[in-house]
Amino acid sequence: MTPGKLVFKNITQRRGRFVFTLLGIVIGMACFVTFMALGGSLKSQIEQESAALGANLVVTPKGSCAYEQVSILTGEQLPTTITADEVRVLRAIDGMTAIPYLAERSAIDNRPVSVLGILPAETRAFKNWEITAGSYFASEDAQGAVLGSVLAEQFGLEPGGEVRVRGTMVRVIGVLAETGGKDDLTVFLSMPLAQSLYQQEGLVSYVAVRVDRLDEVDLYAMKIKEKVSLGVVSDKQMLSAVLSIVGTVNITLQLIAAVAILAAAFGIVNTMMTATYERKREIGILLAMGANRTRIFHLFLLESGIYGLLGGLAGGVLGLGASILAAPYISQNAVTSFVKGTQTSIDPLMFIGAVFFSTLVAMAAGFYPAWKASKLSPVEAISYE
Amino acid sequence: MNKSIIKTHELTKTYGRGANLTRALRGVDMEIPRGSFTCIVGPSGHGKSTLMHLIGGLDRPSSGRVLIDGQDVSRMAEKKLAMMRAVKIGFVFQFFNLLQSLTALENIEIALMLAGVPEARQQKRALELLELVGLSEKANAKPGQLSGGQQQRVAIARALANDPPILLMDEPTGNLDSTAEDEVMHVLETLNQKGKTIILVTHSSEIAARAENVVRVRDGRLEAD
Numbered sequence: 001m002t003p004g005k006l007v008f009k010n011i012t013q014r015r016g017r018f019v020f021t022l023l024g025i026v027i028g029m030a031c032f033v034t035f036m037a038l039g040g041s042l043k044s045q046i047e048q049e050s051a052a053l054g055a056n057l058v059v060t061p062k063g064s065c066a067y068e069q070v071s072i073l074t075g076e077q078l079p080t081t082i083t084a085d086e087v088r089v090l091r092a093i094d095g096m097t098a099i100p101y102l103a104e105r106s107a108i109d110n111r112p113v114s115v116l117g118i119l120p121a122e123t124r125a126f127k128n129w130e131i132t133a134g135s136y137f138a139s140e141d142a143q144g145a146v147l148g149s150v151l152a153e154q155f156g157l158e159p160g161g162e163v164r165v166r167g168t169m170v171r172v173i174g175v176l177a178e179t180g181g182k183d184d185l186t187v188f189l190s191m192p193l194a195q196s197l198y199q200q201e202g203l204v205s206y207v208a209v210r211v212d213r214l215d216e217v218d219l220y221a222m223k224i225k226e227k228v229s230l231g232v233v234s235d236k237q238m239l240s241a242v243l244s245i246v247g248t249v250n251i252t253l254q255l256i257a258a259v260a261i262l263a264a265a266f267g268i269v270n271t272m273m274t275a276t277y278e279r280k281r282e283i284g285i286l287l288a289m290g291a292n293r294t295r296i297f298h299l300f301l302l303e304s305g306i307y308g309l310l311g312g313l314a315g316g317v318l319g320l321g322a323s324i325l326a327a328p329y330i331s332q333n334a335v336t337s338f339v340k341g342t343q344t345s346i347d348p349l350m351f352i353g354a355v356f357f358s359t360l361v362a363m364a365a366g367f368y369p370a371w372k373a374s375k376l377s378p379v380e381a382i383s384y385e
Numbered sequence: 386m387n388k389s390i391i392k393t394h395e396l397t398k399t400y401g402r403g404a405n406l407t408r409a410l411r412g413v414d415m416e417i418p419r420g421s422f423t424c425i426v427g428p429s430g431h432g433k434s435t436l437m438h439l440i441g442g443l444d445r446p447s448s449g450r451v452l453i454d455g456q457d458v459s460r461m462a463e464k465k466l467a468m469m470r471a472v473k474i475g476f477v478f479q480f481f482n483l484l485q486s487l488t489a490l491e492n493i494e495i496a497l498m499l500a501g502v503p504e505a506r507q508q509k510r511a512l513e514l515l516e517l518v519g520l521s522e523k524a525n526a527k528p529g530q531l532s533g534g535q536q537q538r539v540a541i542a543r544a545l546a547n548d549p550p551i552l553l554m555d556e557p558t559g560n561l562d563s564t565a566e567d568e569v570m571h572v573l574e575t576l577n578q579k580g581k582t583i584i585l586v587t588h589s590s591e592i593a594a595r596a597e598n599v600v601r602v603r604d605g606r607l608e609a610d
Contacts (some may be wrong), residue, residue, distance in 0.1 A: 013486035221520035290471020
């Protein structure tokens with residue numbers, strides 16, 4: 001017999017209470033791990049997306065707020081207030097490449113997808129795209145769509161097939177190789193086709209700019225502001241603006257999880273307090289057999305620690321499972337649209353951390369009951385009926 | 386070696402204060418010879434159990450001293466006192482007091498664990514003890530599956546786990562029928578013949594008649610035999 005075995009037998013003796021107390025901490029930890037996993041994946045996806053943008057500067061409609069910056073990274077619909085004239089002025093500036101985009105939304109099988117109007121040749125060079133099936137746009141005003149790889153797979157679309165964009169059937173020309181970013185989930189159209197389908201003739205949503213000399217990024221930002229009345233943000237500014245929003249979302253989620261864990265911790269306090277009353281006599285027997293107060297304290301602390309350990313393990317597994325299952329369903333709004341498919345960040349270190357944290361919380365919760373148990377007088381405990 | 390294994394000197398125990406003051410023991414001087422079989426008898430509520438708790442180091446006296454093997458246990462530090470309970474004294478109670486979630490074997494192993502016996506050596510010793518009380522075949526039975534007499538024999542085996550020189554028993558046969566009582570008394574007499582000092586608190590005059598020493602407690606004092 002060891003203290004561990006004794007405690008385990010004690011816990012499992014009262015199965016109903018064991019299961020329900022454990023469920024409390026499992027649910028708390030599952031929330032915590034789910035939110036951490038989703039939050040973590042949001043952040044890493046955003047960083048990836050920003051890199052995939054391939055731009056140093058982004059020109060947005062004037063008065064661009066953080067929401068618009070999020071929209072650029074997530075492929076949300078944007079106000080189309082950059083005119084063809086402004087695009088022409090931007091493209092005329094030497095020492096930089098400016099690529100306009102028209103970002104719109106459509107739906108396939110009732111699931112929202114991003115639609116991006118592009119300048120085919122320049123965008124392909126800008127983003128280094130490869131084609132895995134079919135072909136690429138043959139001309140700048142080609143009538144057809146090129147699809148991101150994940151989107152094509154999700155909806156079973158192949159070159160030769162058709163995709164409905166804003167009520168019009170558009171022939172699928174080709175499918176891009178996987179990029180790992182949001183492009184995998186986007187329908188690309190040539191700019192003239194996109195503008196006519198969405199009745200946005202001559203207008204674009206934003207312009208991505210890559211400067212030839214990185215050390216002159218700020219200079220070009222000034223130049224752009226001089227020539228057109230539009231907002232200019234650097235990719236770093238944009239990233240930090242978006243990450244700060246994501247940070248707020250993450251903190252909110254974690255606070256909710258903390259409340260769940262706190263509630264579970266009080267469940268443990270309750271269970272352990274009940275155990276000290278119920279097992280008063282048992283404590284007396286142990287004391288009579290030669291257990292000292294420290295030993296009683298350790299046994300009770302170990303018992304709550306086991307709740308935390310088991311709850312952390314089960315909650316961790318459940319949480320990761322839930323985050324994988326939940327990810328596709330929460331990918332329908334601007335902030336969470338990064339989380340898609342099976343891409344949640346499963347970090348083994350986070351899992352171990354969660355189990356450790358849960359054990360620690362449970363032991364903290366068990367501290368007072370364990371102290372109470374260790375303070376029982378042997379005679380009082382042994383005479384308890 | 387000291388002739389008496391247990392000695393008490395002007396032992397008193399009071400509970401409560403002021404109007405609620407209860408004097409459970411009012412100056413008990415007593416000597417228990419090594420290897421003796423002593424019964425403590427007396428009416429309910431007159432201090433028998435209190436005396437046993439003080440001798441066993443489960444409680445501390447209000448004044449006076451308890452010496453076990455010449456050591457004053459009334460002022461011993463808590464950890465040392467606990468260790469003394471583990472190795473020098475085996476307790477047996479009226480209600481058996483076995484841990485319900487554990488088997489007979491495991492109940493004995495707990496006592497060994499508390500005295501610091503490594504797990505690898507616990508099982509062999511526990512089986513020996515069950516054999517001693519004639520319950521080898523019940524090793525894996527839980528207390529609920531045993532009769533009262535069998536439970537009390539497991540409790541005796543547990544009390545013997547660390548081979549203590551003293552066995553302290555509070556009404557060990559109080560909840561048993563006469564057959565079971567006889568079984569238990571037989572085990573105790575055998576142990577006494579092997580050199581264990583046995584102190585037994587009882588109401589029963591039949592049991593007291595089987596003991597070599599009888600100590601009578603009345604109103605917190607000893608009565609002459």
